[in-house]
Amino acid sequence: MSLIENVAAPFDKCAIVVDGELPVGLAMNAAAVLAFSLGDSYGQGVLGTDVKDRDGQVHRAITAAPIPILRSDAVGLKALVAKAAADPELFMVDFTAVAQAARDYDDYSRNMGGMSADEHVYVGLALAGFKKAVNKLTGSMPLYR
Template sequence: MRCVAVIDCTLPVGNAANAAAVMALTMGMRQPQLAGEPLVDASGHAHPGLIPIGIPVLGAPAHDLAVVRDKAIAAGLEVVDFPAQGQQTTDYAEFQRLVRQTDPAELRYIGVMIYGTKKKVSRIVGRYSLLRPV
């Protein structure tokens, strides 16, 4: 299995990190099996388990993100998307209102997270490389 985040490569580093974190939290809620077993240090202290398969954070042009999202959905993969309106406000009710007022064809995404079989995910995101700070 593979889990990847594809982020608008023009976002400032803080906004990109925020998008990846928000989508990862949602994906973790939707796919709780992604959390690994607790990590135990030499003193026996347990640390929360982390995702054992990792999450590459890839960069893509903003106009590619809707296509990536649509291809992933068509392939039957788990998708978490982050509409751009999410970074226009800190009020979640306002975020919901902004998305509700936007025609689906007009939604612009700043990030898409995909989870599924390695082969299907790689087929969709294979052309993108790791996100680099702008």
């Protein structure tokens, strides 16, 4: 059974956690990749509807769920990945340093295939699930600033 099948949809809380020691450009890249991946993998019911402004211009649907971008460090991210993976109420997308450094998806896939789980250095993580489960792991984390 995949992790997606374990989590009831739609979720009511999500969060992205990024390594606060990354340069700003790499941190924003990690957040964008994770948000895109989360939406594509588990986007059921997360988008609102298209809206119109007073002039009738249509603005395409955006996420109806707030997505706080939180900060941790590499050690905290590794611990968070382990805790999230063990919680069947959470959907998780991780983003590693290997993924961020890859030139293309084949490079990423090849490099990940040569690594053990213990070798991963995480630069970000996206979580989705019910509010209680997400807050349990991220509630005390500071916002990324």
